[in-house]
Amino acid sequence: MQKEFGGRAIVLDRSDINTDEIIPAKYLTEVTKEALKPYLLEDLKLEGFDPNGEALANARVVISRENFGCGSSREHAPWVFEVNGIYTIIAQSYARIFRQNMFNCGMLAIELPRAAIDALIALATTAPLEVTVDLKGQKMTAAAAGQTLNYDFDISPFDQALVLAGGWVEFADARY
Amino acid sequence: MGKTLAEKIFDSHLRDEPFPGTKVLNIDRVLCHEITTPVAIADLVWRDKDRVFDRTRIKAVIDHVTPAKDSKTATQAKMLRDWARRHDIPDFFDVGHNGVCHALFPEKGFIHPGHTVIMGDSHTCTHGAFGAFAAGVGTTDLEVGILKGVCAFREPATIRVNLDGVLPNGVFAKDVILYVISRLGVNGATDKVIEFRGAVVDQMSMEGRMTLCNMAIEAGGTSGVCMPDQVTVDYLWPFINSEFSSKEAALAEFSQWCSDEDARYVEVLDIDVSTLVPQVTYGYKPDCVKPVSEMAGTPVDQVYIGTCTNGRIEDLRQAAEVLRGRQIAKTVRGIVSPATPKIFNDALAEGIIQVFMDAGFCVTNPTCGACLGMSNGVLAEGEVCASTSNRNFNGRMGKGGMVHLMSPATAAATALTGVITDARTL
Structure with a gap:
């Protein structure tokens, strides 16, 4: 089943945010996704960011920079976003395994050029940023304080099929 | 084509x-x-x-x-x-x-x-x-x-x-x-x-x-x-x-x-390695790399030799070569984890385990353990580890801990002195 994308965004303004920062390895001993929920971004050290703060609790979208999700193959990284209601990530680029894990879980990893990320981050500093996503049209809008930014994005037909199918298990099971 | x-x-x-x-x-x-x-x-x-x-x-x-x-x-x-x-x-x-x-x-x-x-x-x-x-x-x-x-x-x-x-x-x-x-x-x-x-x-x-x-x-x-x-x-x-x-x-x-x-x-x-010197990481990303000589003298609390990167018999031999007949610094906890039972066995047969133990190392069973901060040598806040593993992310080996990645020989030399050391200078 396809997930709902978009919503209130939080900005993580740094490149190379890694999987240990998203979910530390010591929590990988959990065997359910739900159990990961309290630990989202627990070890991320970033000015103005509080892993226990309201901005993260209210977020449905994450905006970040290059090489997001680098490091481990742990799917616990997308899962910990998923169980916190964050199904959409917008970044300049991703680590391969993290990006594939997102689509495999039926979640959305949008890639935008540097200038677009800069503009989104600048707009988010003025007021809370609301993102809407048109998956089939591959368009997104970000709005804050009466201003809007519109971008086209490009996800591969395969990744789009995974998102529409609700994930890779559903897709593969129907086909192979 | x-x-x-x-x-x-x-x-x-x-x-x-x-x-x-x-x-x-x-x-x-x-x-x-x-x-x-x-x-x-x-x-x-x-x-x-x-x-x-x-x-x-x-x-x-x-x-x-x-x-x-x-x-x-x-x-x-x-x-x-x-x-x-x-x-x-x-x-x-x-x-x-x-x-x-x-x-x-x-x-x-x-x-x-x-x-x-x-x-x-x-x-x-x-x-x-x-x-x-x-x-x-x-x-x-x-x-x-x-x-x-x-x-x-x-x-x-x-x-x-x-x-x-x-x-x-x-x-x-x-x-x-x-x-x-x-x-x-x-x-x-x-x-x-x-x-x-x-x-x-x-x-x-x-x-x-x-x-x-x-x-x-x-x-x-x-x-x-x-x-x-x-x-x-x-x-x-x-x-x-x-x-x-x-x-x-x-x-x-x-x-x-x-x-x-x-x-x-x-x-x-194209890289000609003929002039390459021992390398070590600084900071929290694996591309933050310097010659060991530029980091020499940095104190460490723990030395960890093992993992899927450098826990094989050749790695243990290289470390043992540096350690043989010497004692690690009193300020350092030395941990070696042969990566498989066969490697452990071969190291025993070659006398390498004895070299590690004589030097003051703790020898653990084969496991991923401390490399990702799971067990067998997790760091405390503010501690520094010289490690032969592959990832130096912030907190990787324990919350608030710092990891410097290096070769088994550099790790062994560092264990002996308690500070990051180029084994060739010993």
Whole structure:
């Protein structure tokens, strides 16, 4: 089943945010996704960011920079976003395994050029940023304080099929 | 136009191309450990699809936390163990027979040139040392691999890294790969295969090649690869001598996978290692790399020798060479973790374990342990560890801890002095 994308965004303004920062390895001993929920971004050290703060609790979208999700193959990284209601990530680029894990879980990893990320981050500093996503049209809008930014994005037909199918298990099971 | 090794493997294993640019490959080896597999097992059970595509192509090991340290890790181990028994997986390795997956599976002869290999572990790229395409994947890819024996990839372009010259004394595969990562950057090889070529690789043992390929992921690479050659054949011979009439026949067969002379590369990096010096990381990213001499004198609290990068017999020999007849600093906790029972046994037979113990090291059983802050040497807030592992992320070996990555020889020298030390200066 396809997930709902978009919503209130939080900005993580740094490149190379890694999987240990998203979910530390010591929590990988959990065997359910739900159990990961309290630990989202627990070890991320970033000015103005509080892993226990309201901005993260209210977020449905994450905006970040290059090489997001680098490091481990742990799917616990997308899962910990998923169980916190964050199904959409917008970044300049991703680590391969993290990006594939997102689509495999039926979640959305949008890639935008540097200038677009800069503009989104600048707009988010003025007021809370609301993102809407048109998956089939591959368009997104970000709005804050009466201003809007519109971008086209490009996800591969395969990744789009995974998102529409609700994930890779559903897709593969129907086909192979 | 010729083909790269990766392109040959993709062509020969292509099952489906559901959309342009997406290649679904048949997978020869689906490797499993107790951290990322249990959730896949639980999901398969929940979907009423608790099946395996081919029990002989699935290999499983309990390695990250073993023997179990608490109820949760005991549960993870039990889930993998019960599943392996339920499906009669012949190659399942439990306490007494288990070791770090990327050292154990190659040592058992499971990985051959031309194989496709996936595992729910980012350092799966290690197995490319055998001329295989080996990629770390998430739990969902692993789950589909277990059930259907397939995995989807974008066909990766290949970066060729030519390593020429002669490695100076005291400079090892780990120094080379740290230097390569510093040149490529942490995302310089994203969606790409890194092909390690040149005279240095030709003369390297399989252990050294595995160290190179192990850290391809730290530059974002999908797989590291080396060309199969006589060294590969000699390593695998005990496992393949019933399949081939001679080593020559095996070499002829395996050589077909080698990249063609006129294969196309997206980038070529030429590095002459003749002037390379021992390397070490600073900061929290694996591309933050300096010569050891520039970090010399930095105090450490712990030295950790082991892991899928540098826990093999050759690594232990290199460290023992530095330690022999000496004592580590009183301010340092030395921990060595041979990566597999065979390595442990060989190290015992060679007297290497004695050297470590005489020097004041704690010798642990084979396990991933402290490398990812799970057990057997987790750091306290503010502590510094000199480690032969592969990742120096903030908090990787324990919240608030700092990790400096280096070769086993540098780690051993650092243990002796208590500060980061170039072994060649001792």
